[in-house]
Amino acid sequence: MPEKGSIILEERLGYTLSVERKDLLKAASGLKEAGFDLFQFVAGVDYPDSIKLTYRIFSSRRKNQIAVFLKTEVPKDDPSVDSLVPIWPAANWHERETYDLLGVNFIGHPNLSRIFMPEDWVGHPLRKDYTDDRIIVMDDGKKEKPAAALKEKPAVKAEKAEPAVETKPEDAAATKTKEGTETSNVTSAETAGIAGEAPAQPEAPATESESTGEPAQAQQQDAADTKVDS
Amino acid sequence: MSKLEEVKTIEASLDNLDVEFGANGEAGASEGDIRSEELAINFGPQHPSAHGVFRAIFHVDGEVITRIEPKIGYLHRCFEKIAENRTYTQFIPYTDRMDYVSSMLNNWAYVLTVEKLAGIEVPERAEYIRVIVGELQRIASHLVFLTTAGVETGATTPYMYYFDEREQILNLYERVCGARLTYNYMRIGGVSADLPEGWLEETKVFLKRLEKTMNETDRLLLGNYIFKKRMTGMVRFEAEDALKWGITGPSLRAAGVPYDVRKVDPYSVYPRFDFDVCVRHNCDNYDRAAIRSDEVRQSMRIIEQAIEQIPDGPVKAEGIPKAFKPEAGEAYGHVEASRGDLGFYIVSDGTTKPYRVKIQGPSFGNLQALPAMAEGSYFGDVILAFGTLDTVFGEVDR
Numbered sequence: 001m002p003e004k005g006s007i008i009l010e011e012r013l014g015y016t017l018s019v020e021r022k023d024l025l026k027a028a029s030g031l032k033e034a035g036f037d038l039f040q041f042v043a044g045v046d047y048p049d050s051i052k053l054t055y056r057i058f059s060s061r062r063k064n065q066i067a068v069f070l071k072t073e074v075p076k077d078d079p080s081v082d083s084l085v086p087i088w089p090a091a092n093w094h095e096r097e098t099y100d101l102l103g104v105n106f107i108g109h110p111n112l113s114r115i116f117m118p119e120d121w122v123g124h125p126l127r128k129d130y131t132d133d134r135i136i137v138m139d140d141g142k143k144e145k146p147a148a149a150l151k152e153k154p155a156v157k158a159e160k161a162e163p164a165v166e167t168k169p170e171d172a173a174a175t176k177t178k179e180g181t182e183t184s185n186v187t188s189a190e191t192a193g194i195a196g197e198a199p200a201q202p203e204a205p206a207t208e209s210e211s212t213g214e215p216a217q218a219q220q221q222d223a224a225d226t227k228v229d230s
Numbered sequence: 231m232s233k234l235e236e237v238k239t240i241e242a243s244l245d246n247l248d249v250e251f252g253a254n255g256e257a258g259a260s261e262g263d264i265r266s267e268e269l270a271i272n273f274g275p276q277h278p279s280a281h282g283v284f285r286a287i288f289h290v291d292g293e294v295i296t297r298i299e300p301k302i303g304y305l306h307r308c309f310e311k312i313a314e315n316r317t318y319t320q321f322i323p324y325t326d327r328m329d330y331v332s333s334m335l336n337n338w339a340y341v342l343t344v345e346k347l348a349g350i351e352v353p354e355r356a357e358y359i360r361v362i363v364g365e366l367q368r369i370a371s372h373l374v375f376l377t378t379a380g381v382e383t384g385a386t387t388p389y390m391y392y393f394d395e396r397e398q399i400l401n402l403y404e405r406v407c408g409a410r411l412t413y414n415y416m417r418i419g420g421v422s423a424d425l426p427e428g429w430l431e432e433t434k435v436f437l438k439r440l441e442k443t444m445n446e447t448d449r450l451l452l453g454n455y456i457f458k459k460r461m462t463g464m465v466r467f468e469a470e471d472a473l474k475w476g477i478t479g480p481s482l483r484a485a486g487v488p489y490d491v492r493k494v495d496p497y498s499v500y501p502r503f504d505f506d507v508c509v510r511h512n513c514d515n516y517d518r519a520a521i522r523s524d525e526v527r528q529s530m531r532i533i534e535q536a537i538e539q540i541p542d543g544p545v546k547a548e549g550i551p552k553a554f555k556p557e558a559g560e561a562y563g564h565v566e567a568s569r570g571d572l573g574f575y576i577v578s579d580g581t582t583k584p585y586r587v588k589i590q591g592p593s594f595g596n597l598q599a600l601p602a603m604a605e606g607s608y609f610g611d612v613i614l615a616f617g618t619l620d621t622v623f624g625e626v627d628r
Binding site: 012013014037038039040041043045046054056058060065067069088089090091092093094097101114115116117118125126 | 302303306308310311346347473474475476478487489494495559560561562571573575577585586588590594595597598599602627
């Protein structure tokens with residue numbers, strides 16, 4: 001056990017060991033030697049300046065069979081930390097998941113690639129500042145009426161700039177149309193991709209084909225037929 | 231060159247070819263000269279044996295698997311991101327759909343963690359109800375497993391018998407909460423509604439019927455010579471490897487490690503019941519399959535005791551506001567789900583919506599071990615081993 005950290009019993013959590021990120025590998029090997037052999041998960045929590053990582057390791061060998069939470073923190077501008085795969089092979093997929101969804105780079109991981117998202121996805125979805133054309137944000141139970149959204153003629157943006165997100169699949173157009181004219185009570189937080197262009201507008205999303213209040217079906221057809229490659 | 235010299239040259243080159251003949255006369259190859267090609271087969275996302283949407287690339291050398299590359303994410307529904315935009319109660323139906331074969335236990339893991347976060351005490355009757363429906367759910371999930379274990383080896387008859395019993399369980403659930411698969415029954419602080427009249431008696435009758443069926447059908451399936459021959463001794467995965475690769479649940483207990491959350495880290499009213507942790511020691515396919523039948527019997531024991539002990543009273547804690555705001559902080563809670571250790575790690579920032587919900591799905595950890603388990607085994611056995619891991623992709627991909 002590293003002399004600097006000490007295990008404290010947090011109230012609703014359990015036994016916790018908080019270390020700085022440079023001591024993580026040392027702490028982990030110390031835990032492994034102390035009999036903590038079952039690696040359970042890595043949870044990353046996204047804060048404005050940093051990402052907090054929480055590991056949970058269970059000991060099946062010790063008499064009291066406890067689990068320890070290993071906590072550390074990585075700054076946002078350099079979100080990398082040592083990989084624990086050399087110590088517990090079970091950390092493999094969990095670290096891949098944290099990399100995929102939060103963008104934490106694990107140094108020394110044998111195969112750090114995306115696991116849930118397609119390989120060519122851009123961005124890390126679980127971050128708080130992740131924006132996407134397809135995210136629908138519910139407004140704390142209060143739902144805006146879609147009528148206001150439909151009546152306004154949406155601005156036609158010729159190239160619905162797929163800026164950094166060149167890799168979005170082509171049926172994004174069809175999906176956007178569907179969202180705009182569906183008679184559901186959900187507003188679509190319309191953002192303009194990761195490049196951060198125009199601010200969120202509450203009207204129906206712009207589509208390549210001029211969309212008015214046509215029935216959803218026909219519009220979908222049109223959108224599918226008259227997609228403009230951007 | 232004379233004819234003799236030609237023949238001698240050809241013979242010499244044949245000697246250099248260095249082909250050895252095995253005992254039965256088949257031609258083998260020694261290192262370095264003749265190599266068989268490795269074949270990469272895609273076990274696509276749509277496949278009858280895939281237990282869901284699972285894609286893997288099997289590298290095979292003849293019938294022997296050299297490497298597996300699993301590719302998951304086909305059922306990723308972004309629950310953790312969605313949780314940041316739903317209130318605590320609104321997220322309960324989403325937990326149903328993670329491990330959709332055993333929804334009650336998912337619900338339970340989630341509400342347990344939220345109650346821990348906010349310090350809510352659940353009334354006793356609600357705890358007993360949770361135990362009863364939770365254990366019934368475990369039985370139902372294991373019945374599905376036993377069925378698929380049979381079907382994968384070619385035994386299609388037990389399917390009818392096990393699913394008949396499962397149908398009774400689903401009928402019981404329908405009387406309790408109106409749904410057959412995704413129940414949305416538990417609430418923060420208890421359960422959503424009390425048990426209907428006569429439900430406990432019906433459950434007692436059902437348990438008797440289940441015992442008879444289990445005795446009969448287990449002999450039919452687990453005692454079957456072909457099933458045994460097919461599964462015993464195959465794809466052994468020792469305890470040390472299993473722990474190294476993060477397996478929990480029945481697959482770990484079949485390797486001899488008695489890790490059961492109900493005993494190691496008891497929650498709810500489990501300390502009041504008398505039941506055993508099922509452990510088997512031969513860590514092979516057969517044990518991983520048979521241990522779930524043992525667990526069904528232990529669950530029946532628990533349910534009988536719970537039905538006897540259940541008190542009267544309220545089924546939901548008082549005083550929980552509709553705009554439920556736990557104080558800022560974090561909590562972790564876990565239950566013994568039918569596939570392993572299902573945990574929730576919830577971070578709250580004091581508002582009505584959680585800041586972060588991390589779901590620890592047991593099948594995600596179990597599936598990670600598949601490449602290590604399968605190396606060097608035959609293709610057919612690996613498919614069975616994958617079946618005995620009992621993965622549900624709702625849990626893997628969330």
